[in-house]
Amino acid sequence: MAGMELLSDQGFRMDGRKPNELRRIRFKKGVFRQADGSAYLEQGNTKVLAAVYGPHEIRGSRGKALHDKLLINCQYSMATFSTQDRKRRPRGDRKAQEMTSHLKQTFDAVVLTELYPKVQLDIFVEVLQSDGGNYCASVNAATLALMDAGIPMKDYVIACSGSHMRDTPIVDMNHLEESSGGAEVIMAILPRCDQIVFLEMNSRLHEDHLSGVMDHVMVGCKDIFNILNQQVQDELCQKTELDKIVTTG
Amino acid sequence: MRETPLSNCEREFILNFIAQQKRLDGRNAYDYRDLRIAFGVSLGCCHVELGKTRVLAQVSCEVGEPKQTRPHDGVLYVNVELSPMACPSFEQGRQSEEGIELSRLMERCLKESRCLDMESLCIVSGEKAWHVRVDIHVLNHEGNILDCASIAAISALAHFRRPDVSVHGEEITIHTLEDRNPVPLSLHHMPLLVSFAFFSQGKFMLVDPSSKEEKVMEGKMVVGMNKHRELCTLQVTGQMLLLKEQVLRCSSIALTKVTKITELIHEALDKDKQARLKGEKHGFAMLVSGDRVTANRLPTTEVKVDTLEISDEMERSQSSSEDGESQSGNEPMEEQIVATPKESAVEILTKGVGVIGEGGTSTWLDIPQADSKQTAAKKRKHKLEKMEEDEGSSEEEEKVILK
Secondary structure, eight states: TTTOOOBTTOOOBTTTEEEEEEEEEEEEEOOOOSSEEEEEEETTTTEEEEEEEEEEEEOEEEEGOSSSEEEEEEEEEEESSSSSEEEEEEEOOOOHHHHHHHHHHHHHHOGGGGSSEEEEEEEEEEEEEOOOOOHHHHHHHHHHHHHHTOOOOOOOOOEEEEEEEEEEEESSOOOOHHHTTTOOEEEEEETTEEEEEEEEESSOOEEEHHHHHHHHHHHHHHHHHHHHHHHHHHHHHHHHHHHHEEEEE | OOOOOOOOOHHHHHHHHHHHTTTTTTTOOOOOOEEEEEOSSTEEEEEETTTTEEEEEEEEEEEEEOSSOOTTTOOOEEEEEEEETTTSSSSSSSOOOHHHHHHHHHHHIIIIOOOOSSSGGGGTTTTEEEEEEEEEEEESSOOOOOHHHHHHHHHHHHOOOEOOOEEEEEEEEEEEEEETEEEEOSSOOEEEEEEEEEETTTTTTEEEHHHHHHHHOSSSEEEEEEEEEEEEEEEEEOOOOHHHHHHHHHHHHHHHHHHHHHHHHHHHHHHHHHHHHHHHOOSSGGGGSSSSSGGGOOOOEEEEEEEEOHHHHHHHHHHHHHHHHHHHSSSSOSSSEHHHHHHEEEEEEEEEEEEESOOOOSSSOOOOOOOOOOHHHHHHHHHHHHHHHTTHHHHHHHHHHHO
16 A cells, blocks of 8 residues: 555554554453363454363364374364455365464474373364454464463463564564565564474565564564463462462451 | 374484484485476476476466456466375375465465566456466475475476567457467566474474475474575474574575575576577477486485495405414404495495496406407417418318317
């Protein structure tokens, strides 16, 4: 779209953020009663629901069971009302399948799968409103849902996207910035160990800028981690205090 | 059909081998297999062989309506077909997860990197535009289909010529191939994918994994680059945790490979162009020549093998022990073997047959060698003279024989 600048001369983006500023994050754990673990996460205007069922016996074909590891079954879907134009998406859509396999790989690497051989874990992610950063919000929501379900993991998995625009690296892009055609780097990391679980890059980016963008995205991930961790710890403290009151009182 | 899984001992062997910085086929860690690019008679058809992995790409185009969101651009479709011909574990029909991953990576490499100028494919804005289809068929799967497919797709796009279009006001004429020469597509740059396989939690890294190495690997990284040092695609898959430095190192290795392969592609394109201009035979027929004895001969690969060179001292000690055998009976030979390890090249002719050296002179009989033709001629002359002299005696000899 000509005339709209993604990064103004004063250094502000379209929605008024600075280049390294994240969107507002709000989340809530335990939104479903049926599921073993669930979470609802908002990152700016992107709203994602995640639900975790398991670990339970393998459903369907027993042949898929892994004799020494947990089988993680992911399903990612976008609601028809999630984008600007209402699109009927068949479940087997190529992009949805790609996203599903990426989520599965991410969590395969982080969940302690050796502890649950021959069983299955289901992770369902539904995007209610999509405004850029779908994968990132899905991963963050699924992490929280897994924590809510009590599945042991190596660390939080936090994902964030970034790009390089007009010689400044920007972080946490919305839909407009994503579709502008600039390069997009999406990373999922373990924030406390600095290890990359998943990395994806689209469109063209010069090799020299890669290191800078990756650094900024890592910093963005760590910021998201601080936000999530802070609230999770607070909730835990509140819960233990309430429990103390109940047991003593 | 389900593929037979790799046995545990094979898996352990390959992993130990890789830990010793060696590969099953004798390559170095960052070496590609033999790459061969051939073009077909029809424009836009390219066949690439990477070792034994073979991929065929075909580009075709037709006129259609542009997308509503982008009325000034043409449309590019990329499709990867995995048929059971390539590998028995591929199923006909419904695309497996692997097929979808390959398709998406090829789509991202070609479409989202903007390698093809889409605006030049527009005929009438909003109404008519070229739809270009790239169909990639995997003919044989011996590891690393992705690199092979990307080379084939880019070469095919560079080779392809679309019909010429002329617009006169309201009239649009699409010229046939006989009318006007077809026009090449405008490629901005050539993005190529390079695959890396990781082992032991990212400690060891190999470029261009073969099918056995792919079955054993823990994680995979695909880097798409062009020779101008621009990254077009990056994807890390698998169950391993990487560090930032590893990613940056891979991208610099990928750059060297991509520059080399881009040169190869340009060479192949030039060769094909020359052959067409001169009217020589070109196309796939040149790939497979069936009427020569060496038609099925594979290119020989040299493998370094540690051999022991046993020096003369061993022979001397052997002869001495022979003399002393009668005296001392079964005296164990002392360790006088002086064996120096030497590297000699083993030439692998075909599967299971290797040749060290090429044989030497015969050591059976002490035949004095004929030095030159002159001495041979002299000997013949000598013989003739002798015969003339002995003519007289020949009758006698005959008589002797008859008796």
